[in-house]
Amino acid sequence: MLEIKNLHVRAGNHEILKGVDLKVDVGEVHSIMGPNGSGKSTLAQVLAGRETYEVTEGEVLYDGKNLLEMAPEERACEGIFMAFQYPVEIPGVGSAQFLKAALNAIRKARDLEELDAMEFLALVKEKIKLLGVDEKLLHRSVNEGFSGGEKKRNEIFQMALLEPRLCVMDETDSGLDIDALKIVAKGVNDMRSPERAIIVVTHYQRLLNYVIPDYVHVLVDGRIVKSGGKDLALELEEKGYAGIEEELRAGAKA
Amino acid sequence: MSDPTTTIESFVSQDYKWGFVTEIEQDIAPPGLNEDIIRMISAKKNEPEWLLEWRLKAYRYWLTIKEPTWHNVHYPPINYQGVSYYAAPKKKELQSLDEVDPELLRTYEKLGIPLEEQKMLTGVAVDAVFDSVSVATTFKGKLAELGIIFCSFSEAAQEHPELVRKYLGSVVPYTDNFFATLNSAVFTDGSFCYIPKGVRCPMELSTYFRINAESTGQFERTLIIAEPGSYVSYLEGCTAPMRDENQLHAAVVELIAHDDATIKYSTIQNWYPGDKNGKGGIYNFVTKRGKCLGRNSHISWTQVETGSAITWKYPSCMLIGDNSVGEFYSVALTNHRQQADTGTKMTHIGKNTRSTIISKGISAGHGQNTYRGGVKILKSATGARNYTQCDSLLIGDKCGAHTFPYIEVKNPTAKMEHEASTSKIGDDQIFYCNQRGISKEDAVNLIVNGFCKEVFRELPMEFAVEAQKLLGVSLEGSVG
Ligand SMILES: Nc1ncnc2c1ncn2[C@@H]1O[C@H](COP(=O)(O)OP(=O)(O)O)[C@@H](O)[C@H]1O
Ligand SMILES: [Mg+2]
Numbered sequence: 001m002l003e004i005k006n007l008h009v010r011a012g013n014h015e016i017l018k019g020v021d022l023k024v025d026v027g028e029v030h031s032i033m034g035p036n037g038s039g040k041s042t043l044a045q046v047l048a049g050r051e052t053y054e055v056t057e058g059e060v061l062y063d064g065k066n067l068l069e070m071a072p073e074e075r076a077c078e079g080i081f082m083a084f085q086y087p088v089e090i091p092g093v094g095s096a097q098f099l100k101a102a103l104n105a106i107r108k109a110r111d112l113e114e115l116d117a118m119e120f121l122a123l124v125k126e127k128i129k130l131l132g133v134d135e136k137l138l139h140r141s142v143n144e145g146f147s148g149g150e151k152k153r154n155e156i157f158q159m160a161l162l163e164p165r166l167c168v169m170d171e172t173d174s175g176l177d178i179d180a181l182k183i184v185a186k187g188v189n190d191m192r193s194p195e196r197a198i199i200v201v202t203h204y205q206r207l208l209n210y211v212i213p214d215y216v217h218v219l220v221d222g223r224i225v226k227s228g229g230k231d232l233a234l235e236l237e238e239k240g241y242a243g244i245e246e247e248l249r250a251g252a253k254a
Numbered sequence: 255m256s257d258p259t260t261t262i263e264s265f266v267s268q269d270y271k272w273g274f275v276t277e278i279e280q281d282i283a284p285p286g287l288n289e290d291i292i293r294m295i296s297a298k299k300n301e302p303e304w305l306l307e308w309r310l311k312a313y314r315y316w317l318t319i320k321e322p323t324w325h326n327v328h329y330p331p332i333n334y335q336g337v338s339y340y341a342a343p344k345k346k347e348l349q350s351l352d353e354v355d356p357e358l359l360r361t362y363e364k365l366g367i368p369l370e371e372q373k374m375l376t377g378v379a380v381d382a383v384f385d386s387v388s389v390a391t392t393f394k395g396k397l398a399e400l401g402i403i404f405c406s407f408s409e410a411a412q413e414h415p416e417l418v419r420k421y422l423g424s425v426v427p428y429t430d431n432f433f434a435t436l437n438s439a440v441f442t443d444g445s446f447c448y449i450p451k452g453v454r455c456p457m458e459l460s461t462y463f464r465i466n467a468e469s470t471g472q473f474e475r476t477l478i479i480a481e482p483g484s485y486v487s488y489l490e491g492c493t494a495p496m497r498d499e500n501q502l503h504a505a506v507v508e509l510i511a512h513d514d515a516t517i518k519y520s521t522i523q524n525w526y527p528g529d530k531n532g533k534g535g536i537y538n539f540v541t542k543r544g545k546c547l548g549r550n551s552h553i554s555w556t557q558v559e560t561g562s563a564i565t566w567k568y569p570s571c572m573l574i575g576d577n578s579v580g581e582f583y584s585v586a587l588t589n590h591r592q593q594a595d596t597g598t599k600m601t602h603i604g605k606n607t608r609s610t611i612i613s614k615g616i617s618a619g620h621g622q623n624t625y626r627g628g629v630k631i632l633k634s635a636t637g638a639r640n641y642t643q644c645d646s647l648l649i650g651d652k653c654g655a656h657t658f659p660y661i662e663v664k665n666p667t668a669k670m671e672h673e674a675s676t677s678k679i680g681d682d683q684i685f686y687c688n689q690r691g692i693s694k695e696d697a698v699n700l701i702v703n704g705f706c707k708e709v710f711r712e713l714p715m716e717f718a719v720e721a722q723k724l725l726g727v728s729l730e731g732s733v734g
Contacts, residue, residue, distance in 0.1 A: 048689050052681075072688035081689075088686040091677070091702030101700060103691035141704070142686075151611065158690065 001026045001063060002047075002166060009039075009046055009056035009222075016042045019058070019220035022135055026165070027194040031208055031233060032201045034219035035241045040201045041085050043219070048082040062166070076102075077109030079165030082157035083172050085201075092144040095154075099124065099225045101160060106162055113237040124161065130190065131157040132183045148175040156187045167191065167198045173207035185210030194195050205233040217242060283340035289313065291350040292439055295340050298348025299408050300443075302415055307423075310508035312428035312438035321432050324658055326624040327593040329537060329563050337502055338472070339440045375398070377545035404459055407475050410446035418447060421479055425508035425545045425572070433504040433539040437473050441506070444475035449484035449515075458714050460489040474505040481711075482548060487518040489717060502540045503562075513548030513575065520713055521569075522721060525563035527728075530619075535563025542569035546578035546607075554581040555598065557714040558721045560728040563592060568626065574637070575609035580609040583709040584722070587728055588621025588653070597627035597658075602635035602668070611642040614706050616725075618732035628660040631668040634650040639669045646676040647705050649698065649732050677705075699726045 002024040008177070009017035016039045020122065024030050034040050034193040044227065046053050049072030067075065081234040090098065103123075104114040115123065128135055133153050143151055151174050159167055173181055188198065188211050200211060208230065209217075217224045225248055226232065236244060283291055292313055296306040321332070365497070379654050397404050403414060411418050428438035449455055480486055492509075503525065519542075528535025538561075546555035555569035565588075571580025582598035600609035615623040628639045646655035655676055663670065679701050687697035701724050710718045 048685075050685055066374070073691055073693050074683060076689055076691035084686065084689075088682045090686065090701060090704070090705065093700050094704070097698065097704075098687075098690070098692075100694050101696060102687075105691035105696070145434075162690065177640050 002067075004058070005060070006058035007043075007046070007055065007060065009042055009053050009055055011042070011053050015056075016053070016222055017046070017061045020219075020222070020224055021136065022217065022224065024166070024199060025052055026195045026197050027137055027145075028215065029192060029198045029211065029213045030202065030215045030217065031201060031213035031223075032217050032219055033203070033205070033233065033236055036203065038219045039222045040203075040219055041170055042087075044050040044082055044168045044199075044201055047075075048080060073105070075107075076162075076164075077106050081159050081162055081164030081167050083159055083167070083169040085170040085174070086144045086250075087140075087146075087151040087155055089144045089146075091144050093142050094138075095140055095142050096121075096124070096138045099158065101113060102158070103162060113128060128157055130160060131187045132180075133157045148178045153178055153187075155178060156184050160187060160191060165196055167196065168201065169199065169204060170201045172200075173204065181207060182210060208233045212252045220245060256419040258426075263519070280417075280526050283338050285338045286335045287313075287339055292337050295442065295504055295613050296442060297497070299339065299411065302419075304419060305411060308423065308428065308457055309439050313440075315429055316432070316435040316640060319432055319435065324565055325367055325595040325626075326622070326658075327566060327595045329564055332537070334436075340442060344535040345622075347685075349658060382385055389609075400453050400456070401450040402453060402455055403431065403446065405446055407444040407446050407477065410477070414446070414448070414509045417479065418446070418477065421477055421508065421510055423508075424508050424511060425543050426541050431541060432508050434541040437475060437504045437506045437541070441473045443447050444477075444505070446476070447478040447486065447488065449478075449480045449486045451481040452483040453481075454484065455486040455690045458487045458489050461681070463572050463722070471501055474503075476505070476507040478508070478517055478519070479510045480517050480551075481514060482513040482515060484512075485712065486514045487520070489522075489692070489714065491516065491522045491524065501535075502539075503539070507540070507542040507569075509542075509544030509553055511544065511546050511548060511551035511578075513531055513549045515548060516540050516552040516554075517544060518554045519544070519556070520717060521555075521557040521559075521571070522717060522724065523557065523559045523565070524728075526563075527561050527590065528563040529594050530590045532563065532620075535592070536561065536563045538562040538566065539564075540567035542567060543572065545572045546575050546579070546580060546604075547576040548578070549604075550579075551575050551576045552579040552581075554579075554583070554712070556581075556583040556709065557585070557596075558709070558713070558724070558725055559584070559586040559594060559596060562594075565594040565596055567594075568598055569597050571609065571674070572601045572603065573638075574603045576604040577606045577608075578604055579607070581684050581712075582609075582611045582613070582627075584612070584707045585614045585616070585725070586623055586625075587708045587725060588617040588618070588623045590619040590621065590734055592619075593622045593624075593638045595624040595626055597625045599628040600630070600640060600725045602638040602640070604635060607635055608638070609640045611640070611644070613642075614707050615655050616649070616702060616705070616729075617646070618649035618729055619653060621653045623654065624656040624658065626658045626660075629662070629670065631663045631665050633664040633672075636667050637667065638667070640671070642670075642672045644672075644674045645705065647702065648676065648678045649702075651727070669678075695730070696728070698732065702729065703728075 004020055004022040007017050007020040032040055042053060055068055077105060100120050107114055131153050175185060185207060201214060216228055216230060218226040226244060232244050283383060287308060292309050296309055384520055426434050426436055447459060478488060479730045511517050525536040525538060546553050554573050557563050569582060572582050580600050586594045586596050588594050592707055598611055611627055615625055617623040625644050631638045657674060684694055686698050702725050713721060
């Protein structure tokens, strides 16, 4: 479904990704772990089409199509969803109105009928309950004045509503208390499906106790230095990123 | 009644130096302004003597004053002698919409203007299905039953001279300002509206439905009088882009609200703004003022200003009656090379008078948007209150927003609140919307309409929907 080949990305004069390769198939859950500043958010944003990043080398295929040629909204309409590490506030724009615009844009791209206000509201109310998000937030401006936890849960609620085929979650777990973490994890697990792939970007492994990944990749300094199964997350937790790096260096010398 | 054409012909033959061409179908005064031209306009309209005298006084005063320069708009000097001050309404009938500028039609389409209305707006002959005259006639009959007068200014000068004489210039005197003075001398037509005591006008009055609607965009004069306990909601303009050959517009609007009367005046201004480089476009210098004369009277201005190359207008309220209320809700949008200097002036004279000012300025492209607002609390205005909120939204980094609040308080019991903000549509906001499937244009529309919603909800429902679409069209191409 998603194939990243030798991806090099820079912002300004700074090379951030230095040759990333990754293959994700439908039905799979991948986790990308790495220390702060290793390029995790950059990778997520490039997949979503953020224009501040320049791809200097490599390619990304999505369902065999050149993803990098597509506008961000086209990617969203094709089923790519990114849960932002820092969700953006949009003062003045009501959450409900925003979601309706988003949902109908995506439905239109999928040749589905647009929902009217009543149908939309029914759907929203059903999904919002699942994520323990307060319905009152729908009447407020998008993310404006939301607490950190509310913002993160709101991202997952949007993900549930828009039913993407490829979910990219950028540090959704950071800043959540244990109860919120469990709710978010449940939301993500509910979305696991043979038709969908999920990439969980995280700094810590604690979310992975609840959302068990099929594959774990370690991103250090713009490169994936190690890939493995779910146990790799535990190993990381134990040894830390420094430990893994050291091991790799030792391995390279031997 | 003498035939206006013969009147003008005899007048013209007296003095032929201006070379009038007075063929029936082509009736345009030569460029230039002088007393003869004013006499000619007045004669054409068969006006009473006092009205001509009033025009002439205005003209003579105008000769002694200078064009203002305090505003924050820039334009090359206007040659007032190069303007033609009278053109008889000529209807150019086109046979079908195929003859109309396709660019204009594309815009109508986007605004969702029905086909028959498109024809009407572009001067294409309309068929019987949409007979605007009959609509207007039924409409007028209904109003007449209630004693409401709603007609063109010229008609009012003929049919209700006592009302016109009593109120004309009573809110905006001919000495008021350069442009209002010019208008007083040369105005050609406009609307007149009178609501009798205790009558609530049952429909939104719109110039659009006015019978005998003429192309009077250039020097319009509007006068609305609400007798005690009456109510009227008046709509001016429409969302369809209005092209006009005349670059200079200087309108005057006067409102008078007696005891317990309410006047709601809503405007959508969408005159041709000029092209992307600022070529062409209307210069719109407007004087609008309302007098809350009576106790508990209420005047509310709502405006959506998206057109014109230059917008210069300050719909204001003089709060004379005790407990009277003045409101100003404004959205002004400048894109490309447009400039707007707009705002209001609330003058509190009576006790416990209240005013609210909500101004939303949107600048995109190279647009320059200035809010200029005055709140004046006179010594007599015990217990006066004002709330002002003034927000600017910037799209891109080549545009500008400027705010000039003037506050003068002469009574210590006054309560004033002022809030102001400037924000920018950020790339991160657009990207967030994009990531949810929303296109750049729709994202900007969402944000802009959210920004304006406090003003839009003051507009009559249908107007509000049109206004939203209009902002979208006006902002087209403003984001990468
Ligand atoms: N827009 C940008 N311009 C310049 N440098 C950037 C930009 N975005 C990220 N970086 C830099 O790239 C590196 C990787 O950042 P990021 O992808 O956010 O890492 P992570 O999400 O793994 O913490 C950091 O050093 C960061 O400062
Ligand atoms: Mg990050």
